[in-house]
Amino acid sequence: MNKQQPLNLLETFLSIPSISTDDAHLPDMQNARDFLRDTFESMGFTVRMLEGKRHPAVFAEKIVDTTAPTVLIYGHYDVQPADPLEQWNTPAFEPTILNNKIYARGATDNKGQVTIHIMAAKTLIEQDNLKINLKFVIEGEEEIGSVSVEDLAQKYAKDLFKADYIVVSDSEMTSDGKPAIDIGLRGLVYTEIVIETATQDLHSGQFGGVAENPAIVLAHIISKLKNETGRILIPGFYDDVIPPTDKELQDYSLAQVTEKELKHDGNMFGVGGGEIEYSLNERRWSRPTLDVNGMVSGFTGEGSKTIIPAKASAKISIRLVPNQDPQKIYQLFEQFVRRLVPESAKLTIMSHSHAYPYKAPTDHPIFEIMKSSLKKAFGFQPVFQGVGGSIGFIPVLADALKIPCIMVGFGRPDENLHSPNEHFSLDNYYKGIEAMVDFYYQLPINGHSGLAKALSKH
Amino acid sequence: MNKQQPLNLLETFLSIPSISTDDAHLPDMQNARDFLRDTFESMGFTVRMLEGKRHPAVFAEKIVDTTAPTVLIYGHYDVQPADPLEQWNTPAFEPTILNNKIYARGATDNKGQVTIHIMAAKTLIEQDNLKINLKFVIEGEEEIGSVSVEDLAQKYAKDLFKADYIVVSDSEMTSDGKPAIDIGLRGLVYTEIVIETATQDLHSGQFGGVAENPAIVLAHIISKLKNETGRILIPGFYDDVIPPTDKELQDYSLAQVTEKELKHDGNMFGVGGGEIEYSLNERRWSRPTLDVNGMVSGFTGEGSKTIIPAKASAKISIRLVPNQDPQKIYQLFEQFVRRLVPESAKLTIMSHSHAYPYKAPTDHPIFEIMKSSLKKAFGFQPVFQGVGGSIGFIPVLADALKIPCIMVGFGRPDENLHSPNEHFSLDNYYKGIEAMVDFYYQLPINGHSGLAKALSKH
Numbered sequence: 003m004n005k006q007q008p009l010n011l012l013e014t015f016l017s018i019p020s021i022s023t024d025d026a027h028l029p030d031m032q033n034a035r036d037f038l039r040d041t042f043e044s045m046g047f048t049v050r051m052l053e054g055k056r057h058p059a060v061f062a063e064k065i066v067d068t069t070a071p072t073v074l075i076y077g078h079y080d081v082q083p084a085d086p087l088e089q090w091n092t093p094a095f096e097p098t099i100l101n102n103k104i105y106a107r108g109a110t111d112n113k114g115q116v117t118i119h120i121m122a123a124k125t126l127i128e129q130d131n132l133k134i135n136l137k138f139v140i141e142g143e144e145e146i147g148s149v150s151v152e153d154l155a156q157k158y159a160k161d162l163f164k165a166d167y168i169v170v171s172d173s174e175m176t177s178d179g180k181p182a183i184d185i186g187l188r189g190l191v192y193t194e195i196v197i198e199t200a201t202q203d204l205h206s207g208q209f210g211g212v213a214e215n216p217a218i219v220l221a222h223i224i225s226k227l228k229n230e231t232g233r234i235l236i237p238g239f240y241d242d243v244i245p246p247t248d249k250e251l252q253d254y255s256l257a258q259v260t261e262k263e264l265k266h267d268g269n270m271f272g273v274g275g276g277e278i279e280y281s282l283n284e285r286r287w288s289r290p291t292l293d294v295n296g297m298v299s300g301f302t303g304e305g306s307k308t309i310i311p312a313k314a315s316a317k318i319s320i321r322l323v324p325n326q327d328p329q330k331i332y333q334l335f336e337q338f339v340r341r342l343v344p345e346s347a348k349l350t351i352m353s354h355s356h357a358y359p360y361k362a363p364t365d366h367p368i369f370e371i372m373k374s375s376l377k378k379a380f381g382f383q384p385v386f387q388g389v390g391g392s393i394g395f396i397p398v399l400a401d402a403l404k405i406p407c408i409m410v411g412f413g414r415p416d417e418n419l420h421s422p423n424e425h426f427s428l429d430n431y432y433k434g435i436e437a438m439v440d441f442y443y444q445l446p447i448n449g450h451s452g453l454a455k456a457l458s459k460h
Numbered sequence: 461m462n463k464q465q466p467l468n469l470l471e472t473f474l475s476i477p478s479i480s481t482d483d484a485h486l487p488d489m490q491n492a493r494d495f496l497r498d499t500f501e502s503m504g505f506t507v508r509m510l511e512g513k514r515h516p517a518v519f520a521e522k523i524v525d526t527t528a529p530t531v532l533i534y535g536h537y538d539v540q541p542a543d544p545l546e547q548w549n550t551p552a553f554e555p556t557i558l559n560n561k562i563y564a565r566g567a568t569d570n571k572g573q574v575t576i577h578i579m580a581a582k583t584l585i586e587q588d589n590l591k592i593n594l595k596f597v598i599e600g601e602e603e604i605g606s607v608s609v610e611d612l613a614q615k616y617a618k619d620l621f622k623a624d625y626i627v628v629s630d631s632e633m634t635s636d637g638k639p640a641i642d643i644g645l646r647g648l649v650y651t652e653i654v655i656e657t658a659t660q661d662l663h664s665g666q667f668g669g670v671a672e673n674p675a676i677v678l679a680h681i682i683s684k685l686k687n688e689t690g691r692i693l694i695p696g697f698y699d700d701v702i703p704p705t706d707k708e709l710q711d712y713s714l715a716q717v718t719e720k721e722l723k724h725d726g727n728m729f730g731v732g733g734g735e736i737e738y739s740l741n742e743r744r745w746s747r748p749t750l751d752v753n754g755m756v757s758g759f760t761g762e763g764s765k766t767i768i769p770a771k772a773s774a775k776i777s778i779r780l781v782p783n784q785d786p787q788k789i790y791q792l793f794e795q796f797v798r799r800l801v802p803e804s805a806k807l808t809i810m811s812h813s814h815a816y817p818y819k820a821p822t823d824h825p826i827f828e829i830m831k832s833s834l835k836k837a838f839g840f841q842p843v844f845q846g847v848g849g850s851i852g853f854i855p856v857l858a859d860a861l862k863i864p865c866i867m868v869g870f871g872r873p874d875e876n877l878h879s880p881n882e883h884f885s886l887d888n889y890y891k892g893i894e895a896m897v898d899f900y901y902q903l904p905i906n907g908h909s910g911l912a913k914a915l916s917k918h
Contacts, residue, residue, distance in 0.1 A: 023763060082765070089660065147764055174666070188665060192764045201727040202547070202879040206751045207646060207849025208632070210779045211690070211743035212722050214732030217752035217774070221682035230680055230802070232669070264670050269659040272804025274672030275768070285669035293664045293768050294675035296758035301775060303754075305481060306605055306650045306812040307540075308777055308849075309878055310733070310751050316675070317759060319766055321668045344688070346730025354764040391665025391766075420767055421660040 008121045008435060009428070011041065015079075015113045016097040016106040022057055022080035022146050031057050031142055034079045038062070038140055045124055047138075052158070054150030057142030061162060064123070065135045070447045072135040074165035076395055077116035077172060078144035081108035082420045089422035102428045103417075109426035111419035115171035115412050116140060118431060122438035134445050137165060141395070144172075147192060147355030151395040159402035166405055167368055167445075170396060173389045173411030175430065177263040181376040181384040181437070183369060184409035185250060186287060189322030189359035190392040191332050192295075195223070195339055196315040196350040203300065203309040214346040216314035217299040223342045224316060228292045232277040232285070234320075236338045239290070242325045246288040249364075253386035254283040267415040287388020292320045317354070321390065328356035357394035366406045371444050376410065379437035410437075466579045466893060467886070469499065473537075473571045474555040474564040480515055480538035480604050489515050489600055492537045496520070496598055503582055505596075510616070512608030515600030519620060522581070523593045528905045530593040532623035534853055535574035535630060536602035539566035540878045547880035561875075561883040569877035572884035573629035573870050573892070574598060580896035592903050595623060599853070602630075605650060605813030609853040617860035624863055625826055625903075628854060631847045631869030633888065635721040639834040639842040639895070641827060642867035643708060644745060647780030647817035648850040649790045650753075653681070653797055654773040654808040661758065661767040672804040674772035675757040681800045682774060686750045690735040690743070692778075694796045697748070700783045704746040707822075711844035712741035725873035745846020750778045775812070779848065786814035815852035824864045829902050834868065837895035868895075 020034035021027040035058065039049045042062035051058040057080065065072075084094035084107045092098040097106040104114070119138070126132040141151050155163065175182050197216040204213050228234050246254070259282055261273045275293070276285035285291070295318065300311030322331060336351050343349040362369075364386060376384040389409065400407045412434040418424045478492035479485040493516065497507045500520035509516040515538065523530075542552035542565045550556040555564040562572070577596070584590040599609050613621065633640050655674040662671050686692050704712070717740055719731045733751070734743035743749070753776065758769030780789060794809050801807045820827075822844060834842040847867065858865045870892040876882045 023761075023765075188668075190665075190766070192766070194764075199729055199732070202876070204726050204728070205849065205878045206753060206777055207648075207779060207847070208873065208877070209722075209726050209728075209733075209744075210646075210751050210777075210848050211734035211747055211749040212731050212740055213726055213728055214730060215751050217755045218682060218686060218733070220755075221679040221752070222688055224676060224679035225683035228676060264667075268662050268667050268671055270662070270667075270671055270804070271657055271806055272672060272802070273670050274657070274802055274804035275667075275676070276669035282670055286667075289669055291669040293668050293673050294679070294757065295664060295765060295767050296760045296769065297675045297678075297772065298756050298760040299752065300754035302756040303481075306652075306775060306777070307481075307753060307878075308648070308650070309753055311754065314752075314755065315760075317764060319664055319668075319764070321665060344730070344732055346728070346732035348729055389665070390668055391663065415666065418660070419666070420663045420765075 005432060008117070008431065011121065012104065012114060012117045012431065013097045015117055016104070016108055017095055019095045020080050020142070021083050022142055023083060031080065035060055038079060041120060042138065045127055052154055054141065054143050056146065056149065059139055059141040059151065059154060061139055063137040066132055067135065070134045071166040071445055072137060072164065073167045073169050073442065074137040074139060074163055075119045076139050076168060076170045077119070078112045078141045080142045080145050082145050086422060091423055099428070103425040104428055105423060105425040107424055109424050110413040110417040111424065112144065112172045114426035114431055118171060118412055118434040118438055121435045122442060125435065125439050126442055131443055133447055134442060137163065139163065148357065148394040149355060152398045155395055155399040155402060159399060163399060165403065168396065168400060168405060168407035170393060170407060170409045171412055172393060173409055174413040174415050175411060176257050176385060176387065177259050177267055177415050180382045181380045182257065182387045182411060183372055183384055184389045184411060185253065185362045185364050185386045186324065187360040187389050187396060188392055189326060189328055190355065190357040191320040191322065191328045191335065192354040192356065193332065193335060194315060194317045194352040194354060196313065197343065198313045198348045199346060200312045203312050206308040206310045209310055213310045214344060215310050216347060217311055219344060219347050220299065220314040220316055223339060224294060226342055232275060234290065234292050236334050238334050239331065242327065243290065244324050246284065254281065254287070257283060257385040257387040259283060283388065286390045288323055290321055290323050290326060292318065295319050321392065322359045324359045324361045326359060328358060332356065357392040358397040360397040360400065360407070362409065363406050368406055368408060372408050372410060372441055375437045375441035375444060378440055379433045463890060466575070466889065469579065470562065470572060470575045470889065471555045473575055474562070474566055475553055477553045478538050478600070479541050480600055481541060489538065493518055496537060499578060500596065503585055510612055512599065512601050514604065514607065517597055517599040517609065517612060519597055521595040524590055525593065528592045529624040529903055530595060530622065531625045531627050531900065532595040532597060532621055533577045534597050534626060534628045535577070536570045536599045538600045538603050540603050544880060549881055557886070560886045562886055563881060563883040565882055567882050567884035568871040568875040569882065570602065570630045572889055576629060576870055576889060576892040576896055579893045580900060583893065583897050584900055589901055591905055592900060595621065597621065606815065606852040607813060610856045613853050613857040613860060617857060621857060623861065626854065626858060626863060626865035628851065628865060628867045629870055630851060631867055632871040632873050633869060634715050634843055634845065635717050635725055635873050638840045639838045640715065640845045640869055641830055641842055642847045642869060643711065643820045643822050643844045644782065645818040645847050645854060646850055647784060647786055648813065648815040649778040649780065649786045649793065650812040650814065651790065651793060652773060652775045652810040652812060654771065655801065656771045656806045657804060658770045661770050664766040664768045667768055671768045672802060673768050674805060675769055677802060677805050678757065678772040678774055681797060682752060684800055690733060692748065692750050694792050696792050697789065700785065701748060702782050704742065712739065712745065715741060715843040715845040717741060741846065744848045746781055748779055748781050748784060750776065753777050779850065780817045782817045782819045784817060786816060790814065815850040816855040818855040818858065818865065820867065821864050826864055826866060830866050830868060830899055833895045833899035833902060836898055837891045
């Protein structure tokens, strides 16, 4: 494979600081869309922008044969903020190659993985071997909770997004470097709770003992949401959880991970935060969980200030598994938290975003084709694994069209997504392109693979 | 009384932004010391600066009769930061009079109260009626934990600070406006705990269920430090607490406060944070308490970021009562917290500052003189009350010299000390000067009051 062209394309994409959460980067978001438009149009795709709540999604399609299958590829062009900047060893938006890894914000999440599919399409087109129809939906709001794509999925399911398969690469290979196909996604409920006890901070000597402390109230609430063995204590929370099947548990055991590997992947001092009676893979993929994403109250500067804060707040996210419903879980959360707040405090609860969980129909034959393409490119038998994260678009579109979604991740778990020094393995990048070229080529057309059809023409 | 001179002096003092915690205000700290030096020297005092760890204390003395009693007056020239600035209705360092109250940072804490004593001395000097010796120690580090005055008290107890009485005005009258003499101070242990679980923030989907969450660990720790009925759960914490005497409880009941008054004073939505089985005054003055002064973890910006933070920290202060020892309590705290941290987390504990509690010898006859002076000026019988706050200097000096400390507060509980729109009642300012002129004049000299001695001269 010519490696310079795919590398140049990726470097250009990675040098655009398309940070969706920060309005100062609106021009960069536009630049990222322009880059995608130009790239797709140069490949003969028809491109249009689909308006979102904050940033448009890029839609591109190339219909080569209306009787051939259509694959819709989902990804995102936005990235997380790069801060804390001082922890980066190389500038976050100046892609730098070290030890065959490319370092930049968005390298693994998700620009590197999106570009694999663009390069696979480009390769097939240049070889005159693109026998199927391709559609891309590259959204710009994934890092701010995919606030529009569920609506877009509902709106365009029957026309623009109509497809036979969804393919998504926004996940990971195994810790030991085997290719992996994902059998599910967790859902998400992202909330924020604010406790207020006075209109302004108070002197902790003058009022200590008679002033309710919002940070302590918040601590008591949080301690009642999840106990120290990882069990979530919201009444009714686990009611709709479907345990993994024996087949899934078997798959998990093939993708076995050790505490040591997990600690390495996350630079963690230990493993914790989940239900200790479950295996590590179940805790990541089949069990719901609850985390505090951020928390603030009172004086947080250097040194000391003897105040009782007026206010304390926490951002709390809950990851869901089939068949938990985000609306229902949010209601259970809200009802429970309301009961925990003393009369001396005011509570505000906000819902920032939510996503449904997803379970892939892994007995569909398309998964065997993907396995075979991955094995050819990577040299290892792929494993089925779960994904701890959430992609709101997939369950909605898959459910609306009743089509399978194949999630194949080319990231590695230790590539620092959402952290400083994010990077992506160039080895996996090139092998990923190879695998996807093969997969798109092997897709059955009227019962035959593209390869069979190509041969029959001669 | 001529009201213009004391008002001008106070306005000049209040217009200096002497914020001790912020090095940007070092020149203002110098300006405040220069102001005090000029003021004292114009009154015939000898002034010297006593070096502190961060800011010198101003020492001024006027010895008129070596056989007469000496009063040492303690106060502070530093103020809290004024932020949040947008919540001030008038500029924090442009003293503004509204409804006979003067609004400025430091108005009630402590410049207004310090100036009462300066003006009382000035009045007696101008009337040629100063018959006792006066010493002032005005420190510049009170708002950053009085990090030097305990050392100064130890160092100068036998010479520079040698006195027969200590007088301090850094506290309050009753909620309903009666003059008050304070019978005790709480001590202080100010700590900070930091929980770390990884070297960087992690993706909450990827690691949720296997990554320890430091904010949740912190919440569990805090929830175990104090329960929801205000009881502190550190083993051995209450062992050395001396319950108030019957006389003290009687005094407390004379200074009775209602929940409604407390809510008004603190702009609180309710009363809480203390042991529900004790009266409100016991909770403020005779019971130790524990508060979170500040807390921070992870993402605290607008909106959402799906991370598991790497770190969480809380500033925690403990108010002590006689005979709790700050060193011992800090050790109990540290031992207990260490036990609460899971293996998957790293703990750092810091000690920011500490102060001993104090109990005034209210059966000493000097307290009767103070009561009489206050009653003359304010028209109400003064009450004995406690103080929830801490003044590290007092227990150390009072103990070293075995002399009584008379704490008489001229602030009001609703004057927003440490908060925006801090203010001080000008009525209490003028009456306070009157009361202190009378008190210093009435002090017994060789068994006679100053008044008796003055008369005997004629």
